[in-house]
Amino acid sequence: MSRNKVKLAWIANDSARRTTFKKRKKGLMKKVSELSTLCGVEACAIIYGPYDQKVPDVWPSPSDAHRVLTRFKSMPEMEQSKKMMNQEAFLRQRIAKTKEQLKKQQRENREFEITKLMNRTLVDISGRILQDVHTDELKDLAFMIEEKMNGIQERIDSLKSSTGCRDGSR
Amino acid sequence: MSRNKVKLAWIANDSARRTTFKKRKKGLMKKVSELSTLCGVEACAIIYGPYDQKVPDVWPSPSDAHRVLTRFKSMPEMEQSKKMMNQEAFLRQRIAKTKEQLKKQQRENREFEITKLMNRTLVDISGRILQDVHTDELKDLAFMIEEKMNGIQERIDSLKSSTGCRDGSR
């Protein structure tokens, strides 16, 4: 598009092609971002490099995310939420929300299950203790408890050794 | 870009925004197709219209999509999946994976924490029982246990009433 008009065909020369690729890719990304900003739409470009690069170039990129945010901030609230419901931003937000929700549920669940189990255990044990405390009973109870503890210890050990990661938050 | 330099910001005027959108979208699509042709790379643009249209404008066009698909099909499996691992599909998969991971961790965590707590509780209680079982001790123990149970029941109740959703898997 400049010193010469260019034929719309595959550029045979390798270095020339690379150069053009780089330049045009940059220009294209800019255009995409501009369109997105000016018109308040979600837009995305995906370009696979000529060399078998693993990751294609895409817009929005992390660095451009800032601009997206700026645009969002300059929109009326209603528009914002409407526009929010789109593509990558939406998906990313979805991921974050899902993670948060699951963590919360996880925390609550844990508490819930723990209290439930502790409750059962304590009811069971206290029932035994309060009803009739005979030596024989106590021996049985002690035996049962030790049995359970052994089982529990084994589970803990196996969990400790087989699981590297315990929780995202730690 | 022409009669006036344009500010890179959301165009408030509705019709002006639509016009610009249409023009720039066309230009963008052209650029994408040129880049693809000139440099022999796969490129793709996805643009969601300003009106909440279900289907975004995309390049390559359906007719060009055929070529892309052909190319994918002619690639070794490994390369395919590598390239496939992109864009939306990638993100969606990402979400699924994250969810799965978190659920797994959640499950393991719960078990771990439960066993840990049960262990502590049982150690505490059995220790008391096994050491010296005197009536006074037992009374104290029974009292303590009842106290704890009350507290626990309260927590359970509050959890039950305040939390609608317990777990994604249920």
Add this chain to the structure above:
DNA sequence: GGCGCTATTTATAAGTC
């Protein structure tokens, strides 16, 4: 709202270092 028409701004192919 869409189409065509410029005046200008942008993008960019070559060239230079």
Add this chain to the structure above:
DNA sequence: TGACTTATAAATAGCGC
């Protein structure tokens, strides 16, 4: 290879119909 420069091709904002 990459960063800059420059002449020129393209894209396009604002108008008028």
